[in-house]
Amino acid sequence: xxxxxxxxxxxxxxxxxxxxxxxxxxxxxxxxxxxxxxxxxxxxxxxxxxxxxxxxxxxxxxxxxxxxxxxxxxxxxxxxxxxxxxxxxxxxxxxxxxxxxxxxxxxxxxxxxxxxxxxxxxxxxxxxxxxxxxxxxxxxxxxxxxxxxxxxxxxxxxxxxxxxxxxxxxxxxxxxxxxx
Amino acid sequence: xxxxxxxxxxxxxxxxxxxxxxxxxxxxxxxxxxxxxxxxxxxxxxxxxxxxxxxxxxxxxxxxxxxxxxxxxxxxxxxxxxxxxxxxxxxxxxxxxxxxxxxxxxxxxxxxxxxxxxxxxxxxxxxxxxxxxxxxxxxxxxxxxxxxxxxxxxxxxxxxxxxxxxxxxxxxxxxxxxxxxxxxxxxxxxxxxxxxxxxxxxxxxxxxxxxxxxxxxxxxxxxxxxxxxxxxxxxxxxxxxxxxxxxxxxxxxxxxxxxxxxxxxxxxxxxxxxxxxxxxxxxxxxxxxxxxxxxxxxxxx
Amino acid sequence: xxxxxxxxxxxxxxxxxxxxxxxxxxxxxxxxxxxxxxxxxxxxxxxxxxxxxxxxxxxxxxxxxxxxxxxxxxxxxxxxxxxxxxxxxxxx
Amino acid sequence: xxxxxxxxxxxxxxxxxxxxxxxxxxxxxxxxxxxxxxxxxxxxxxxxxxxxxxxxxxxxxxxxxxxxxxxxxxxxxxxxxxxxxxxxxxxxxxxxxxxxxxxxxxxxxxxxxxxxxxxxxxxxxxxxxxxxxxxxxxxxxxxxxxxxxxxxxxxxxxxxxxxxxxxxxxxxxxxxxxxxxxxxxxxxxxxxxxxxxxxxxxxxxxxxxxxxxxxxxxxxxxxxxxxxxxxxxxxxxxxxxxxxxxxxxxxxxxxxxxxxxxxxxxxxxxxxxxxxxxxxxxxxxxxxxxxxxxxxxxxxxxxxxxxxxxxxxxxxxxxxxxxxxxxxxxxxxxxxxxxxxxxxxxxxxxxxxxxxxxxxxxxxxxxxxxxxxxxxxxxxxxxxxxxxxxxxxx
Numbered sequence: 001x002x003x004x005x006x007x008x009x010x011x012x013x014x015x016x017x018x019x020x021x022x023x024x025x026x027x028x029x030x031x032x033x034x035x036x037x038x039x040x041x042x043x044x045x046x047x048x049x050x051x052x053x054x055x056x057x058x059x060x061x062x063x064x065x066x067x068x069x070x071x072x073x074x075x076x077x078x079x080x081x082x083x084x085x086x087x088x089x090x091x092x093x094x095x096x097x098x099x100x101x102x103x104x105x106x107x108x109x110x111x112x113x114x115x116x117x118x119x120x121x122x123x124x125x126x127x128x129x130x131x132x133x134x135x136x137x138x139x140x141x142x143x144x145x146x147x148x149x150x151x152x153x154x155x156x157x158x159x160x161x162x163x164x165x166x167x168x169x170x171x172x173x174x175x176x177x178x179x180x
Numbered sequence: 181x182x183x184x185x186x187x188x189x190x191x192x193x194x195x196x197x198x199x200x201x202x203x204x205x206x207x208x209x210x211x212x213x214x215x216x217x218x219x220x221x222x223x224x225x226x227x228x229x230x231x232x233x234x235x236x237x238x239x240x241x242x243x244x245x246x247x248x249x250x251x252x253x254x255x256x257x258x259x260x261x262x263x264x265x266x267x268x269x270x271x272x273x274x275x276x277x278x279x280x281x282x283x284x285x286x287x288x289x290x291x292x293x294x295x296x297x298x299x300x301x302x303x304x305x306x307x308x309x310x311x312x313x314x315x316x317x318x319x320x321x322x323x324x325x326x327x328x329x330x331x332x333x334x335x336x337x338x339x340x341x342x343x344x345x346x347x348x349x350x351x352x353x354x355x356x357x358x359x360x361x362x363x364x365x366x367x368x369x370x371x372x373x374x375x376x377x378x379x380x381x382x383x384x385x386x387x388x389x390x391x392x393x394x395x396x397x398x399x400x401x402x403x404x405x406x407x408x409x410x411x412x413x414x415x416x417x418x419x420x421x422x423x424x425x426x427x428x429x430x431x432x433x434x435x436x437x438x439x440x441x442x443x444x445x446x447x448x449x450x451x452x453x454x455x456x457x458x459x460x461x462x463x464x465x466x467x468x469x470x471x472x473x474x475x476x477x478x479x480x481x
Numbered sequence: 482x483x484x485x486x487x488x489x490x491x492x493x494x495x496x497x498x499x500x501x502x503x504x505x506x507x508x509x510x511x512x513x514x515x516x517x518x519x520x521x522x523x524x525x526x527x528x529x530x531x532x533x534x535x536x537x538x539x540x541x542x543x544x545x546x547x548x549x550x551x552x553x554x555x556x557x558x559x560x561x562x563x564x565x566x567x568x569x570x571x572x573x
Numbered sequence: 574x575x576x577x578x579x580x581x582x583x584x585x586x587x588x589x590x591x592x593x594x595x596x597x598x599x600x601x602x603x604x605x606x607x608x609x610x611x612x613x614x615x616x617x618x619x620x621x622x623x624x625x626x627x628x629x630x631x632x633x634x635x636x637x638x639x640x641x642x643x644x645x646x647x648x649x650x651x652x653x654x655x656x657x658x659x660x661x662x663x664x665x666x667x668x669x670x671x672x673x674x675x676x677x678x679x680x681x682x683x684x685x686x687x688x689x690x691x692x693x694x695x696x697x698x699x700x701x702x703x704x705x706x707x708x709x710x711x712x713x714x715x716x717x718x719x720x721x722x723x724x725x726x727x728x729x730x731x732x733x734x735x736x737x738x739x740x741x742x743x744x745x746x747x748x749x750x751x752x753x754x755x756x757x758x759x760x761x762x763x764x765x766x767x768x769x770x771x772x773x774x775x776x777x778x779x780x781x782x783x784x785x786x787x788x789x790x791x792x793x794x795x796x797x798x799x800x801x802x803x804x805x806x807x808x809x810x811x812x813x814x815x816x817x818x819x820x821x822x823x824x825x826x827x828x829x830x831x832x833x834x835x836x837x838x839x840x841x842x843x844x845x846x847x848x849x850x851x852x853x854x855x856x857x858x859x860x861x862x863x864x865x866x867x868x869x870x871x872x873x874x875x876x877x878x879x880x881x882x883x884x885x886x887x888x889x890x891x892x893x894x895x896x897x898x899x900x901x902x903x904x905x906x907x908x909x910x911x912x913x914x915x916x917x918x919x920x921x922x923x924x925x926x927x928x929x930x931x932x933x934x935x936x937x938x939x940x941x942x943x944x945x946x947x948x949x950x951x952x953x954x955x956x957x958x959x960x961x962x963x964x965x966x967x
Contacts, residue, residue: 020593020764023593023764024593024764027593027765027766028589028591028592028593028766033765033766034593034765034766035731035763035764035765036593036763036764036765037759037762037763037764038762059881060765060878061878061879061880061881061882061883061885061957062878062879062881062882062954062956062957063759063763063878063954064954066956066957186534186543186544186545187534187535187537187540187542187543187544188484188486188543189543191540195540196815196817199828200489200539200540201488201489201491201539201541202539204538204539205491206491206492206493206516207491207493207495207538208538209538210538211537211538211539211540212535212536212537212538214540215535215537215538215540216535219535228815229811229812229813229815230811232810232811234653244817245817245819245828245829248815249815250656250808250810250811250814250815250816250817250818251815251816251817251818252653252656252810252818253817253818253819253820253821254649254652254653254676254679254820255649255675255676255679255820258645258646258649258676261641261642261645261646261647261649261650261653262649262650262652262653263653264613264639264641264646264649264650264653265611265613265649265650265651265652265653265654265655265656265657265659265661266653266654266656266657266810267653267657268611268637268639268650268653268654268657268659269576269610269611269637269653269654269655269656269657269658269659269661270575270657270658270810270811272575272811273657273810273811290642290643290646291642291646291649293642294641294642294646360536361499361536363532363535363536401493401494401495402494402495402498405495405498405499451637454632454637457632458632458633458635461632461633462582462633462635
């Protein structure tokens, strides 16, 4: 068993934290082996950023995805840059408000993550909404495990907001249907 | 002052057995500075087990080798950085650094600047002979304009570096400059510098008859020593002249090197502040980096 | 009395030229380095100010005040470089 | 403040036993567990997280963190702290490591225990700051001038970043030598699960402080060393030994003997043979499918990860391939390589540089088998199939 996940977006959107949460959920709370890596550098803010997680029940050698099972995109530029190695059955989740040009001739999941976050009062939790949605859409990650990882990873004064964002995302994911 | 009254007894106490006489040239000022340091230590009555010396590379940097105490003879220009670590590991140590003008103002300038800025409790005794003596008389950052060096054979055209001004501007706790030709004020300054909790910088104008004097018509040791008397001015005198003097006096004073105590202030010292930080952090209940244990659970696959 | 560690002397003569009472001179004997260490003059006005002891770059001199001397050892102070009296004499 | 290692406080500060953290952070954890009480560093990508972690955690365990003005000063302060009795470390990357070279040699010459974490990147010069590479594997061995022996470890996982940092401290203390943890931007910026060892699982070695009569103590000689010790006792500054420590060639008493051929030879032989004599004891390798292998991949650090994937791919296809991973690269495990070379037909050496460790492998395989250099530069790890293609054929 091996799952490879890529989360991408603008620098500053929290894609690295989102990847960290998923990696932590899988490795600490689900007892799998997991590695998380990220693109990092001058493009980390302003340009496209990505965070990648490989989860396996065996020892993980090469730590980068070789073929992505789940792609989460939160910006147009990132979506365009980082979807070259997707398969036909790769699960794709995007925020249609941020990735406007997403007609690539195959169905994908659309989660208005930023909109949901803004309704909660702070678009800073867009990434957590996405993590919630990805949890229910992808199905592999246990919601409890991811919830624990979210709670571990955010400052205490934002715990409540992040928890809400996660639950909203989880719910949005449950109701989401893939579409072109 | 303790029991010791004479140089002979002083030397027996502070000199490392078998190391003296020095490798220094005839008439060199390094030995004088060492003697002044011994007198200052003697007057302070410090336990020499708790005094450590550090130095870089150059003639002056050989001084710790002659002292019967722990000595760290390090790489060129880095003594202050080494001493920073030493002081961090054992703040009970009195740390004294011997350095030269090339070592401190040249290659080690950055370490000097930042240790002064952090106000780390150490005493830097800089022996300024205007030249790279050990390597044979090359141009130093402190060589006066017009001075002859092997690498400035037609006379120096660079502006010399005044580290006292720099140390003062950086807010070092204690800054002084003296010449080696008079003993009492320097001994007092070394004492004050060691006692000061913070960065103390004491510069000595010290003759180098071999590498500097010879090339600059000051080869005669006596004349070289006299040069220091004739070309230095006490900061108090300088200020008085600038205030009340006539133009001629002012012109003359401006050409001289100022000596005296330039700064003597109380200022928070780095490791004292660091200790407060540690106490603040350890006093508080430690905020955990990770989850609350009771909440932790492992979801079965 | 002054004690000279003769082998430590390098012959710079700072002690001789800097003595405020001109009490020192070169001795006749040569040391290991071939220089003539200082000695007190036959007739001297040494007042045990210890300047030579402090200034010797090679830590070769020790001054021991003679027991019978009534005169108190003096500290030599730094002579003013610019005469203070001359300062500001042209103030109008 | 005098530091006393307090296991309870360290655990409190580190937090949960199982965590998902960065490789750089794991080096911090390793340092704290080993008893590091002083860190001096200077920001440099991709090693800055080590300094950040130390700045956050060290004061909480009572240690001292200081950000120096450059890498030269950082290693200088670390060496100074070590003489003050602290276990001390710094962390840097390629350009900073180049700046440290002079004081690295000073630490070797003065037999100062200290740890340098090098989160490697590539060069020459500034190179690719944000990307990983194995750019300094030869610099750590030959970078400083003169004759010396290096001790260098190379972690392949985040767990090993912690474990080998602890080991680095142990070796530094045992051999009184600087020890380098040669991690890289790939591992340093990777997050993985780590399990923090319990106190009783930890093996901590501390230098032997000098206790001999102060008048009789000879600081730089093997004549007084304790049973089972490789190095002279350590006369910590402030304990009354009045030791003179110099980077100049010194005699057994520590005093300059720069013009003495015999003193120099004795000194340099002593500080090198203390390590080379123990070469086989020091050897740390991990073997995978070596027993029946006809082709072997010899690897270290980050490259071991795609190499392992490639070896698994080859084994699935029935190719008799094995892997030898060097956890300790210097002193070079000569015997392991000689043995391997006599067994296999081909040794494949993937490295994230144009070929560094391939050279000693070629040297010590002594022509017994083919040695193939598989370089990859530009800041990316080999893809498994890029290594795999060298395992097919023959």
